[in-house]
Amino acid sequence: MERMRIFLDANILVSGIIFKGKEHELLTKNKNLLFLTSEDALDETKAVIT
Numbered sequence: 001m002e003r004m005r006i007f008l009d010a011n012i013l014v015s016g017i018i019f020k021g022k023e024h025e026l027l028t029k030n031k032n033l034l035f036l037t038s039e040d041a042l043d044e045t046k047a048v049i050t
Helices: 010-018 022-029 039-049
Strands: 004-007 033-036
Touching: 010 022, 010 039
Parallel strands: 004 033
Antiparallel strands: none
16 A cells, blocks of 8 residues: 655644654654655754754
């Protein structure tokens, strides 16, 4: 069975890392999803949380 691919932008990443809401649940509790992101989204996330 193919996993659903989800693109994570910086907003979702930051919310999922910092807060305990739906974004956090998405990042931590969904084992059947394949998460994709970009170098730009990772750079923006790093800039926001550091």
